Amino acid sequence: MAETQICFDKASFTLLAIQRAVYDTKEVVGCAISQSEEQIIITLNDENQKHEDIEKKLRASTLDHQLRLSLEKDFGTIRTALVSKAIESSVDLNALTNEGRRV
Amino acid sequence: MSNYSLLPFNFEKTDSNYLLTNDIGEYLLLSELDFKRFIEKKITTDENLYLDLESRFFATQEISQQLVNHYATRYRTKKRFVYDSTFLHMIVVTHRCNQNCLYCHASAAKEDAVEELDLSIETAERIVDSILSTPSKHLKIEFQGGEPLLNLDVIKHIVLYAKEHCSNDKKLDFVICSNLIALTNDHIDFILEHQIDVSTSLDGTQPLHDSCRKKHDGTGTYAAVSASLNKAKELGISNISALLTVHKKNIFSLQDVINEYVSRDFKSIFIRGLNPYGNAKSNYDEVACNNDEFFNCYIAALDYIIEINRKGIDLVEEFTAILLSRILSPFANGFVDIQSPTGGAICGMMYETNGDVFVSDEARMLHRMIKNTNFLLGNVSNSSRYDWFFTEKMKSYLECSVIESLPGCAWCAFAPYCGTDPVRNYFETGNTISIKTLDKQCQLNKRIFIHLFKLLHSSDSFTQRLLWSWATRG
Numbered sequence: 001m002a003e004t005q006i007c008f009d010k011a012s013f014t015l016l017a018i019q020r021a022v023y024d025t026k027e028v029v030g031c032a033i034s035q036s037e038e039q040i041i042i043t044l045n046d047e048n049q050k051h052e053d054i055e056k057k058l059r060a061s062t063l064d065h066q067l068r069l070s071l072e073k074d075f076g077t078i079r080t081a082l083v084s085k086a087i088e089s090s091v092d093l094n095a096l097t098n099e100g101r102r103v
Numbered sequence: 104m105s106n107y108s109l110l111p112f113n114f115e116k117t118d119s120n121y122l123l124t125n126d127i128g129e130y131l132l133l134s135e136l137d138f139k140r141f142i143e144k145k146i147t148t149d150e151n152l153y154l155d156l157e158s159r160f161f162a163t164q165e166i167s168q169q170l171v172n173h174y175a176t177r178y179r180t181k182k183r184f185v186y187d188s189t190f191l192h193m194i195v196v197t198h199r200c201n202q203n204c205l206y207c208h209a210s211a212a213k214e215d216a217v218e219e220l221d222l223s224i225e226t227a228e229r230i231v232d233s234i235l236s237t238p239s240k241h242l243k244i245e246f247q248g249g250e251p252l253l254n255l256d257v258i259k260h261i262v263l264y265a266k267e268h269c270s271n272d273k274k275l276d277f278v279i280c281s282n283l284i285a286l287t288n289d290h291i292d293f294i295l296e297h298q299i300d301v302s303t304s305l306d307g308t309q310p311l312h313d314s315c316r317k318k319h320d321g322t323g324t325y326a327a328v329s330a331s332l333n334k335a336k337e338l339g340i341s342n343i344s345a346l347l348t349v350h351k352k353n354i355f356s357l358q359d360v361i362n363e364y365v366s367r368d369f370k371s372i373f374i375r376g377l378n379p380y381g382n383a384k385s386n387y388d389e390v391a392c393n394n395d396e397f398f399n400c401y402i403a404a405l406d407y408i409i410e411i412n413r414k415g416i417d418l419v420e421e422f423t424a425i426l427l428s429r430i431l432s433p434f435a436n437g438f439v440d441i442q443s444p445t446g447g448a449i450c451g452m453m454y455e456t457n458g459d460v461f462v463s464d465e466a467r468m469l470h471r472m473i474k475n476t477n478f479l480l481g482n483v484s485n486s487s488r489y490d491w492f493f494t495e496k497m498k499s500y501l502e503c504s505v506i507e508s509l510p511g512c513a514w515c516a517f518a519p520y521c522g523t524d525p526v527r528n529y530f531e532t533g534n535t536i537s538i539k540t541l542d543k544q545c546q547l548n549k550r551i552f553i554h555l556f557k558l559l560h561s562s563d564s565f566t567q568r569l570l571w572s573w574a575t576r577g
Binding site: 020023024025026028064065067068071074075076078079081082083085086087088 | 108109110111112113114116126142166171172174175176178179182510511514539540546
């Protein structure tokens with residue numbers, strides 16, 4: 001089977017979303033990610049695989065990851081604030097250990 | 104257009120629905136249309152759906168200090184185990200064993216092997232001193248092996264020494280993990296006198312059990328275990344639990360295994376796969392099952408257990424119960440194998456016969472197999488808990504288990520209920536960090552989580568009530 005190229009428009013998709021999708025898709029054995037001025041291109045280069053199925057999964061996963069990234073932009077700051085508040089009493093490990101070496 | 108803010112969440116598309124979860128473990132299942140309306144902020148705040156979203160901390164009309172405080176408290180409650188100190192202390196009292204199981208992960212030695220394989224009284228006392236220095240108010244000492252009962256004198260000494268030196272404000276429990284095949288009246292008297300819990304192994308009916316759990320002469324051990332279980336019960340030991348190991352030889356007969364547990368009046372069963380260490384590695388082809396086999400048989404067994412309960416017989420599947428309690432209760436449940444950060448060292452520690460201290464049982468198995476010292480923290484003879492914890496090794500071990508910051512886990516909808524084991528990752532992939540495409544445990548857990556969410560939303564009210572009862576049992 002020849003190489004397959006899957007193209008994503010840079011106006012809609014970011015490199016990070018595509019990288020995450022590739023990472024998540026366990027069927028991807030070998031691939032390369034390259035960029036042109038307008039596109040991000042995944043080249044599937046494992047000859048022993050059925051590229052159609054992988055392409056379908058990668059496209060669906062990329063859409064989800066792009067959505068996750070925009071949601072993270074929306075609530076990323078509040079997530080940091082919430083978790084920081086939750087662990088604020090334990091962030092100073094030195095203070096904790098000086099107080100009776102609690103381990 | 105509604106006026107609300109989104110609070111942080113992860114999502115997973117399952118069939119035609121979207122599963123939303125957040126860091127405090129709340130979840131909600133939305134249809135595709137509702138999910139779209141939610142993220143586009145098109146739900147009106149007087150809709151029931153909005154009230155659901157707000158009450159589960161997926162949306163808010165105001166990010167107030169009260170909200171932040173409440174959320175932070177819930178987060179800390181979910182991670183309570185991090186604030187406590189090490190609770191479970193596992194001591195290997197001997198490497199000798201009277202069995203030679205096909206999947207033994209502990210790489211046990213023969214019963215008549217040299218005495219250097221036993222824990223000495225002197226080292227035992229140092230281990231106990233270290234355990235008692237743990238700030239935790241509840242300590243559990245678990246005797247492991249080999250077969251621990253082959254070194255009963257040291258067990259007796261540890262129990263008496265620990266009781267004598269333990270401060271009054273601590274609760275101290277003991278567990279012996281024994282195959283029970285050499286159980287004597289002397290053992291039983293001691294177990295009863297000190298109210299020691301017993302955990303044994305039972306892999307099903309005689310042919311299923313004997314297929315892997317054998318003596319050194321190759322004969323099976325079911326008859327001996329069965330006789331000991333009956334004898335222990337007759338003489339008054341009631342706190343015996345049994346652990347099942349699922350392997351290639353019993354995986355397709357799990358109904359028979361479950362029936363065996365029911366017939367012996369066990370109230371729970373843990374459908375647990377093989378640990379890939381020791382003999383399980385060398386006999387891999389003979390004993391190991393793949394993920395598909397395990398998942399399909401696990402689901403079928405769970406269905407069978409639900410049907411048994413429907414007939415009025417109480418039987419809990421422990422792994423399901425642990426995961427459900429993560430999903431349905433606001434608390435941590437102390438299951439150290441799947442936690443973030445890992446439960447190794449901070450919840451449980453392992454002490455070897457020579458006094459070496461490891462982050463977990465798996466770490467000592469790895470060390471015994473290939474002498475790997477990545478997870479060896481020190482030795483009770485020349486270092487203390489302080490030295491073990493405040494090291495780069497420990498920091499790195501814990502860091503790579505914080506799944507909230509790991510690729511793949513960070514955006515996984517099941518992350519609030521899950522965890523990873525750096526020792527197993529290292530053993531299976533050469534990397535302490537879980538690489539999703541290679542992490543079979545992750546792939547299996549994900550499928551199980553998806554199935555459990557389906558069950559929780561099934562139309563069968565009995566199943567729903569049963570699962571809730573498992574999740575919230577004491």
